Every structure is written in structure tokens, then in C-alpha cells.
Amino acid sequence: MAGEHVDVGRFAERFGDAARRSGFELDTAQVSVVDRLAQLGAEIPRWRGPFGRQPRGVYLWGPVGRGKSWLMNVFYETVPTDRKHRVHFYDFFRQFHAAYSRHRRKPQAVDFAVEELLDNFRLLCFDEFHVHDAGDAMLISRLFTSLFEKKITLLVTSNYPPDGLLPNPIYHHLFVPMIEKIERTMDVVELAGPRDYRGRSWSGGPRSRFETGVYVWPGRDAQLRDVGLETPSEEETTVLDVGDRRIRALAARDDLVWFDFFDVCDTARSTTDYLILAGRFTTWVISGLPRFEEVGRDARQRFANVVDILCDKDARLFLVAAAPLDEVLSGDGLPIDIGRIASRLSLLSAVSPGEPDRSWKETG
Incomplete structure (x- = not known):
């Protein structure tokens, strides 16, 4: 289709066609967004x-x-x-950070990194954009400035309006100039229809691997066997190399890795570590998931990062928890993205006491 000129009306029709193939009709809020995207797609x-x-x-x-x-x-x-590129923001920022490091001795390291990654692209689509870390925020500001200067058109999705980025009141003012630049350079469009489509198969095809995962509590051996898991033996404990760091795993069986929550979320870990591991293992088990009120803020945020990455990488996730999900995700100081994390975890099937096997939900 490259090089084809498509008018706005024809472009908009293709959204409706895609929705019908997936078994639903666009709601009013989505139709409004489609009108703006169709205009961009035609331009x-x-x-x-x-x-x-x-x-x-x-x-x-x-x-x-x-x-x-x-x-x-x-x-x-x-x-x-x-001349287009679509990427989850987590993935791109990891790639950008590595490219920036390679050019860091140059006066315009950010521009060189952008050219290395996006040479000849005119359209860049960032999915799940957010800014929580003050250190990342300054580099993200320089990245977006470079993208705007190089006239790369952006389509960004986010759970936050621009003025909700870097929400920590201690640091928010540092990002205000970039927020204002985003609002001047891009059309800010809200999609807030009344219907929540969580759990729907948007593709119209089989469920993702993530959706076939299971939330198990309290995680008795019989429950685990019912969902196809065998509790690791002490002999299976191993140490995995992740870049220049190491992490303990309770087991690593082919494409399955089994972690204790505190090893994977309550030690110094970055999203880069999780991305590397998600590229190596397509099935994850995290056991010992406590109530959030029992662990610190950093551990809760790392868990949120793990869930985001595994969902976006289409990995299968088994969570072995101490309590039902609504009790685990309760308390003060919850991660900023708790709504999205709860939404994603709601896609998992649940196995609880008295319900020995609900690991395969019906689709539809």
C-alpha cells in the first residue's frame, strides 16, 4: 500500500471494517478518534x-x-x-538509551541516537507512553525535542494527559516545558468512552499468551498441578546472568522461568533487565506475591513494570499469591499505573480455594 493516496473517508472505513472482523462496532468515542486518525493517515x-x-x-x-x-x-x-515505525515506548527507550550511550561523547548525542534508530522514518507510533522517573524525564525531553526538530510525526497513546506526565509534585515542574511543547506540537485527543473493553480479543483471533495465564492463591501444590505447574525443587534454584547483573531464579526450564517475588521485584532491577529476561523466557511464574501494603514502593513499581512488559511481549504469566487480587492490590502508596496493572491482571484466569481448575476461560 506504500505510496497509495487514501482519502479521509476511505481511511475511516477501514477502522469500521477491522472492528466488524473482530466482532464489534465502534462506539461513539472511538468514532470521534477515528475521524482524527483518518485525517492523519490521509496526510x-x-x-x-x-x-x-x-x-x-x-x-x-x-x-x-x-x-x-x-x-x-x-x-x-x-x-x-x-517510512513508519511502531514500538512500545519501553522497548524504544531501552534502544534509545543504548544508542545514546554509544554517542554520549558527541556534542549532539541525542540527535545522533535518533538518526541511528529512526533514519528515514516519517511516522513514529509510541504505545503506552508515560513518564514517572525524574531521571528519565530529562532524557525523554531531549528525545522528543529531537523528534520534533527532525520533523518526525508522532502518534502516541497514553493513560495520562500531557499534564499528568511525571506526576510527582516534587519533580513535575521540571517536565512542564516539554508538556507545553507536546501540547503546542500535537493534537491532544481524549478517548474516554463509557465502555471498558478489557478481556475482549481485539484481533478477532485466538487469545494472546498473556490471557492464558493464571492467578493462583494461596498456591497449594495441588492447585499448581491443576494448572500444569510443578513446584520447583531446591536443586532447580539457579542464578541467571542479565547483562552485567545476576538474578536468582527458583527454576529455569526451557522457555519457563520461575521467580520468587522478592528476588525479581524487591532487589535493584531495571526495565532493561525485565526486557532481556522476557526475550529469553516466554512463560513466567512469580510466586510469593504479597499484599502490596506489605512491601515498599519500589517493589510495587517494579512489579507493575514486569506486568507491563510481559503483557506487551505476549508472555504467559502465572502469579502465585497470598490473597485474592483485589486484596493484593490494596493499600496506600499504590503504583501510579495501578489501574492499568489491575486491568491487565484481570485478563488472567483465577484459581482459588474450592475452585480447583479454572485455568482456561472461554473466549467470546
Whole structure:
């Protein structure tokens, strides 16, 4: 489809067609977003830069479960250009950080890193964008400034409006100039329809691996066997190399890795560590999941990061917990992204006392 000029009406129709193939109709809020995305999709192939008028990007935000990522996917598949790139922001920022490190001795290291990763791209789609860490925020500001200066049009999805980025009141003011630049450079579009589509198979095909995961409590041996898990023996305990660091695993069996919560979330770990491990293992078991009120803020946030990454990498997740999910995700000082994390964990089947095997939910 590269090079094909598509008018706004035809582009919008393709969203409706994709929805019907997946077994649903677009709701009113989604139709409003489709109108703006169709306009952008029609403008991209007509842009002849650097002298033509650059299409204005879109910052699409709203609560979890409203279909932001699905709309981005359909847009990306439909827009008729080869000069496009879609990526989860976690993944891109890890790649960018590595490229920036390679060029850090150069005066314009950020620009060199962007050119290395995005040379010749005109459209960049960032899914699940957020800014929580003050240290990352400054580098993200420089990244976005470079993207704007290089006239790369952005489509961004987020659970937060621009002024909700870096929400910590101690640091928020540091990111305000970038928030203002985002609002000047992009159209901020909210998707906040009344319907929550969590649990729906947006593709119309089989469920993802993540959706076939299981939440088990309290995790008796018989419950674990019912869902196909065998409790690790002491002899299976191993240490895995993750970059220049190491992490203890209760077991590593082919493409399955089994961690204790405190080893994977209550020690100094970065999202890069989790991305490396998610690339190595497609099935994860995390046992000993405590109530959030019993652990510190950093451990809770790392757990949120793990869930995000495993869901986005389409890994299968088994959680062995001390209590039902609503009790685990309770208390003060919850992660900023707790709504999204609860949404994603609600996709898992549940096995609890008196319910020996509910590991395979019906689709539909």
C-alpha cells in the first residue's frame, strides 16, 4: 500500500471494517478518534517534506480498556507508507538509551541516537507512553525535542494527559516545558468512552499468551498441578546472568522461568533487565506475591513494570499469591499505573480455594 493516496473517508472505513472482523462496532468515542486518525493517515503519504507542511501528530490518551492500542494498530497497518515505525515506548527507550550511550561523547548525542534508530522514518507510533522517573524525564525531553526538530510525526497513546506526565509534585515542574511543547506540537485527543473493553480479543483471533495465564492463591501444590505447574525443587534454584547483573531464579526450564517475588521485584532491577529476561523466557511464574501494603514502593513499581512488559511481549504469566487480587492490590502508596496493572491482571484466569481448575476461560 506504500505510496497509495487514501482519502479521509476511505481511511475511516477501514477502522469500521477491522472492528466488524473482530466482532464489534465502534462506539461513539472511538468514532470521534477515528475521524482524527483518518485525517492523519490521509496526510502522511501526501507529505513531501522537508518543504511541505508536516502532518500534525496526535497524542491519544484515556482510561485503560478503551481501545487506544487497537486503534493505533489499525492506523499503523492502514497508513500507506513504508517510512513508519511502531514500538512500545519501553522497548524504544531501552534502544534509545543504548544508542545514546554509544554517542554520549558527541556534542549532539541525542540527535545522533535518533538518526541511528529512526533514519528515514516519517511516522513514529509510541504505545503506552508515560513518564514517572525524574531521571528519565530529562532524557525523554531531549528525545522528543529531537523528534520534533527532525520533523518526525508522532502518534502516541497514553493513560495520562500531557499534564499528568511525571506526576510527582516534587519533580513535575521540571517536565512542564516539554508538556507545553507536546501540547503546542500535537493534537491532544481524549478517548474516554463509557465502555471498558478489557478481556475482549481485539484481533478477532485466538487469545494472546498473556490471557492464558493464571492467578493462583494461596498456591497449594495441588492447585499448581491443576494448572500444569510443578513446584520447583531446591536443586532447580539457579542464578541467571542479565547483562552485567545476576538474578536468582527458583527454576529455569526451557522457555519457563520461575521467580520468587522478592528476588525479581524487591532487589535493584531495571526495565532493561525485565526486557532481556522476557526475550529469553516466554512463560513466567512469580510466586510469593504479597499484599502490596506489605512491601515498599519500589517493589510495587517494579512489579507493575514486569506486568507491563510481559503483557506487551505476549508472555504467559502465572502469579502465585497470598490473597485474592483485589486484596493484593490494596493499600496506600499504590503504583501510579495501578489501574492499568489491575486491568491487565484481570485478563488472567483465577484459581482459588474450592475452585480447583479454572485455568482456561472461554473466549467470546
